[in-house]
Amino acid sequence: xxxxxxxxxxxxxxxxxxxxxxxxxxxxxxxxxxxxxxxxxxxxxxxxxxxxxxxxxxxxxxxxxxxxxxxxxxxxxxxxxxxxxxxxxxxxxxxxxxxxxxxxxxxxxxxxxxxxxxxxxxxxxxxxxxxxxxxxxxxxxxxxxxxxxxxxxxxxxxxxxxxxxxxxxxxxxxxxxxxxxxxxxxxxxxxxxxxxxxxxxxxxxxxxxxxxxxxxxxxxxxxxxxxxxxxxxxxxxxxxxxxxxxxxxxxxxxxxxxxxxxxxxxxxxxxxxxxxxxxxxxxxxxxxxxxxxxxxxxxxxxxxxxxxxxxx
Amino acid sequence: xxxxxxxxxxxxxxxxxxxxxxxxxxxxxxxxxxxxxxxxxxxxxxxxxxxxxxxxxxxxxxxxxxxxxxxxxxxxxxxxxxxxxxxxxxxxxxxxxxxxxxxxxxxxxxxxxxxxxxxxxxxxxxxxxxxxxxxxxxxxxxxxxxxxxxxxxxxxxxxxxxxxxxxxxxxxxxxxxxxxxxxxxxxxxxxxxxxxxxxxxxxxxxxxxxxxxxxxxxxxxxxxxxxxxxxxxxxxxxxxxxxxxxxxxxxxxxxxxxxxxxxxxxxxxxxxxxxxxxxxxxxxxxxxxxxxxxxxxxxxxxxxxxxxxxxxxxxxxxxxxxxxxxxxxxxxxxxxxxxxxxxxxxxxxxxxxxxxxxxxxxxx
Amino acid sequence: xxxxxxxxxxxxxxxxxxxxxxxxxxxxxxxxxxxxxxxxxxxxxxxxxxxxxxxxxxxxxxxxxxxxxxxxxxxxxxxxxxxxxxxxxxxxxxxxxxxxxxxxxxxxxxxxxxxxxxxxxxxxxxxxxxxxxxxxxxxxxxxxxxxxxxxxxxxxxxxxxxxxxxxxxxxxxxxxxxxxxxxxxxxxxxxxxxxxxxxxxxxxxxxxxxxxxxxxxxxxxxxxxxxxxxxxxxxxxxxxxxxxxxxxxxxxxxxxxxxxxxxxxxxxxxxxxxxx
Numbered sequence: 001x002x003x004x005x006x007x008x009x010x011x012x013x014x015x016x017x018x019x020x021x022x023x024x025x026x027x028x029x030x031x032x033x034x035x036x037x038x039x040x041x042x043x044x045x046x047x048x049x050x051x052x053x054x055x056x057x058x059x060x061x062x063x064x065x066x067x068x069x070x071x072x073x074x075x076x077x078x079x080x081x082x083x084x085x086x087x088x089x090x091x092x093x094x095x096x097x098x099x100x101x102x103x104x105x106x107x108x109x110x111x112x113x114x115x116x117x118x119x120x121x122x123x124x125x126x127x128x129x130x131x132x133x134x135x136x137x138x139x140x141x142x143x144x145x146x147x148x149x150x151x152x153x154x155x156x157x158x159x160x161x162x163x164x165x166x167x168x169x170x171x172x173x174x175x176x177x178x179x180x181x182x183x184x185x186x187x188x189x190x191x192x193x194x195x196x197x198x199x200x201x202x203x204x205x206x207x208x209x210x211x212x213x214x215x216x217x218x219x220x221x222x223x224x225x226x227x228x229x230x231x232x233x234x235x236x237x238x239x240x241x242x243x244x245x246x247x248x249x250x251x252x253x254x255x256x257x258x259x260x261x262x263x264x265x266x267x268x269x270x271x272x273x274x275x276x277x278x279x280x281x282x283x284x285x286x287x288x289x290x291x292x293x294x295x296x297x298x299x300x301x302x303x304x305x306x307x308x309x310x311x312x
Numbered sequence: 313x314x315x316x317x318x319x320x321x322x323x324x325x326x327x328x329x330x331x332x333x334x335x336x337x338x339x340x341x342x343x344x345x346x347x348x349x350x351x352x353x354x355x356x357x358x359x360x361x362x363x364x365x366x367x368x369x370x371x372x373x374x375x376x377x378x379x380x381x382x383x384x385x386x387x388x389x390x391x392x393x394x395x396x397x398x399x400x401x402x403x404x405x406x407x408x409x410x411x412x413x414x415x416x417x418x419x420x421x422x423x424x425x426x427x428x429x430x431x432x433x434x435x436x437x438x439x440x441x442x443x444x445x446x447x448x449x450x451x452x453x454x455x456x457x458x459x460x461x462x463x464x465x466x467x468x469x470x471x472x473x474x475x476x477x478x479x480x481x482x483x484x485x486x487x488x489x490x491x492x493x494x495x496x497x498x499x500x501x502x503x504x505x506x507x508x509x510x511x512x513x514x515x516x517x518x519x520x521x522x523x524x525x526x527x528x529x530x531x532x533x534x535x536x537x538x539x540x541x542x543x544x545x546x547x548x549x550x551x552x553x554x555x556x557x558x559x560x561x562x563x564x565x566x567x568x569x570x571x572x573x574x575x576x577x578x579x580x581x582x583x584x585x586x587x588x589x590x591x592x593x594x595x596x597x598x599x600x601x602x603x604x605x606x607x608x609x610x611x612x613x614x615x616x617x618x619x620x621x622x623x624x625x626x627x628x629x630x631x632x633x634x635x636x637x638x639x640x641x642x643x644x645x646x647x648x649x650x651x652x653x654x655x656x657x658x659x660x661x662x663x664x665x666x667x668x669x670x671x672x673x674x675x676x
Numbered sequence: 677x678x679x680x681x682x683x684x685x686x687x688x689x690x691x692x693x694x695x696x697x698x699x700x701x702x703x704x705x706x707x708x709x710x711x712x713x714x715x716x717x718x719x720x721x722x723x724x725x726x727x728x729x730x731x732x733x734x735x736x737x738x739x740x741x742x743x744x745x746x747x748x749x750x751x752x753x754x755x756x757x758x759x760x761x762x763x764x765x766x767x768x769x770x771x772x773x774x775x776x777x778x779x780x781x782x783x784x785x786x787x788x789x790x791x792x793x794x795x796x797x798x799x800x801x802x803x804x805x806x807x808x809x810x811x812x813x814x815x816x817x818x819x820x821x822x823x824x825x826x827x828x829x830x831x832x833x834x835x836x837x838x839x840x841x842x843x844x845x846x847x848x849x850x851x852x853x854x855x856x857x858x859x860x861x862x863x864x865x866x867x868x869x870x871x872x873x874x875x876x877x878x879x880x881x882x883x884x885x886x887x888x889x890x891x892x893x894x895x896x897x898x899x900x901x902x903x904x905x906x907x908x909x910x911x912x913x914x915x916x917x918x919x920x921x922x923x924x925x926x927x928x929x930x931x932x933x934x935x936x937x938x939x940x941x942x943x944x945x946x947x948x949x950x951x952x
Binding site: 026027029033036037038040045051052114116124127129134138141144145153182187194243273279282283289290293 | 693696706765778791794797799885886909928947
Binding site for chain 2: 200202203205206207208209210211212213216221224225
């Protein structure tokens with residue numbers, strides 16, 4: 001009887017065949033248990049992923065009713081260099097740059113402020129995490145109204161852009177960015193808070209005794225020790241920003257997105273798929289998105305390896 | 313002068329009292345050990361001196377200056393934490409250098425001091441490593457180096473040896489004592505290990521439940537414990553404590569009647585014992601021996617052979633435990649044997665405590 | 677530091693915290709207030725801080741003529757289906773990975789984790805085709821079916837199962853337990869905290885989804901979820917703004933209650949990848 005194999009259900013019997021049967025049964029059970037999940041993945045994750053590569057090779061003509069025809073790799077370059085796609089990519093990058101740093105800084109600031117042993121701090125922490133349960137739709141409705149030129153807060157604050165914020169080509173994207181920042185704030189706070197809690201109190205006490213004031217402690221102790229968490233939040237928020245869609249859809253709408261420089265990547269993909277009816281081009285753009293996400297995730301995993309050297 | 317003093321210091325956490333009316337003075341250059349089991353308030357007292365906790369009542373002074381309202385960084389104290397609290401993202405050299413940078417010292421001077429501290433603690437080959445690459449003992453030395461590099465008025469040490477293995481502990485114990493002696497820095501040292509306390513302290517302050525039980529030099533603490541707690545805490549194995557009553561004999565002799573027999577009191581204690589009714593008799597295992605004509609009768613429960621000595625653990629009729637320490641060559645009884653126990657004739661071997669107040673009943 | 681300076685610092689902390697809380701809560705507060713305003717007060721400058729004449733009917737209207745009741749029902753059905761499915765598939769798969777020996781174990785596990793790297797925005801294109809060709813476009817099944825399994829859930833539950841001491845497994849074996857009984861009687865109860873964390877996380881993710889319900893039901897549909905419903909609600913004239921806001925509040929509040937009850941579990945699942 002091997003030490004490593006701890007099987008249930010089989011009776012210990014003499015002879016190698018009995019053991020082989022038991023292992024056989026165990027494997028059978030395992031595959032049975034895995035079947036539901038693997039089937040679901042197969043049909044709805046892996047198959048679509050692979051089919052994407054096939055879709056990339058077919059072009060659907062803009063004339064409705066005509067079938068797609070095989071063009072091989074020839075569709076890829078034109079799609080990627082098309083004005084529409086490049087503008088979308090640039091817009092998305094601007095969006096990411098707007099959303100990510102501010103989200104992280106605000107999340108960190110709130111987490112630091114709430115990392116005290118004060119009375120009633122639990123209430124504050126609850127409030128700061130609350131936006132994590134908000135959906136894109138809720139946030140859009142809330143902020144859509146806030147930014148409404150007639151009933152919103154902006155006129156009171158003296159801000160009266162013409163055309164109104166959400167129909168304004170300069171301000172539409174920043175407006176959507178604000179919505180996304182607010183929505184992501186809860187998660188940013190939760191992640192940063194968890195990170196702060198992993199910085200041992202004793203280290204900060206030692207630094208205090210060694211003569212470091214609050215600012216020094218923050219910049220020389222907390223932030224370096226928090227860097228894995230900050231990096232994680234960076235990757236998560238960047239992926240999140242790249243995948244934003246709902247706010248643009250609800251508040252800006254089909255017709256306007258491109259004109260208002262708010263056509264982020266997903267938006268472009270959905271648009272290409274549904275409005276232009278060109279799954280091939282959509283698949284190409286989706287692949288670009290996949291590569292970006294993959295790159296970011298791999299970056300995070302590489303950094304994770306280095307982190308192991310730190311805390312020990 | 314770097315004396316440290318507690319004057320009526322109390323520290324409350326919500327409803328519970330961690331330190332209760334502590335009054336204690338530590339002389340300049342002294343190594344005072346705060347000894348007690350966990351939860352007795354010793355670490356809290358240390359942190360109060362460091363300034364990591366605020367005093368609820370009372371005054372703490374360092375070097376004659378009241379420091380209640382002074383920030384930790386301005387108190388000129390250095391602390392060695394139980395977990396060492398080394399900065400994981402800094403090298404050993406930078407860890408040691410850290411307190412000096414905060415004081416705005418010039419670069420060359422810093423380097424010189426770091427070198428000095430590193431050499432003193434045998435760390436000069438490890439200066440570029442990170443804490444995670446060091447062994448437990450090495451980390452401990454880095455923590456010490458970081459403390460001494462500033463040449464502070466006071467060292468605060470919170471159970472610095474408890475994370476080391478036994479052999480390393482013995483060696484490091486001696487090293488710390490030598491270091492402290494050389495630097496003559498006032499040191500407050502917290503531990504629960506009485507062996508550490510006895511071997512390292514100039515004086516020991518024993519605490520229990522936030523209250524100071526007794527403060528004295530190790531020998532005095534051992535020879536004349538002020539109450540039953542201190543008596544039972546020090547010594548390995550601890551002092552045997554037997555409840556009993558004072559009985560007056562016909563010829564003016566006084567004895568203590570305990571379960572298992574009657575132990576006569578030496579003349580010096582007779583007068584003091586007269587007033588007491590319920591008492592606790594304290595007898596250290598090393599001052600007892602098995603003797604057929606001894607006053608105490610008991611049954612052997614276990615015999616522990618330790619090589620250099622033997623512990624005979626007995627039980628008196630009411631179940632009280634009495635441990636007798638025998639030299640290895642003495643005849644060993646077997647479990648279940650009925651034995652008689654005799655006392656060392658030296659009057660100092662007999663300790664008497666009031667059963668109610670737990671305080672020592674002392675002779676003139 | 678003198679005592680009054682310490683008190684000042686504490687007051688400063690509270691001030692900063694309150695400021696942060698106001699910034700976070702202000703949009704929600706504004707929404708609630710405006711959902712109760714009569715139409716003539718809507719455009720009032722400065723915006724009123726408190727509804728003096730609360731129009732509660734906005735909420736009932738959102739529920740009925742705004743169809744929010746129907747939307748909530750659809751969301752509920754879809755979400756519960758997804759949560760149950762994910763819990764079941766993840767538990768079964770995680771059990772296999774944690775307690776059984778079989779060939780290709782490592783490869784299959786990596787495969788499950790790999791699904792986390794394939795964003796939904798890539799797979800939805802084909803999933804739409806798949807669902808349509810099955811005739812499930814604009815149906816409850818269509819809404820739920822791409823999300824029946826999750827690599828995250830398998831990862832989380834496998835972690836939890838691996839925490840169970842080997843001794844327990846061996847003791848159960850000596851008592852004659854088969855795998856089924858062990859799973860149901862021992863493993864699952866012991867992994868309850870992680871199951872709760874996964875459940876809360878799945879619920880949140882499913883309820884708040886936007887992209888798939890949008891494309892899987894095509895335009896205005898009786899089968900819209902709350903999220904799409906909100907979009908419909910907003911896309912009408914200014915008169916309906918309070919109703920849309922009421923809808924947003926109705927959509928948001930149950931989740932806040934969820935957060936209050938399950939805060940610990942939610943935080944646990946969200947930080948599962950971040951801090952060790």
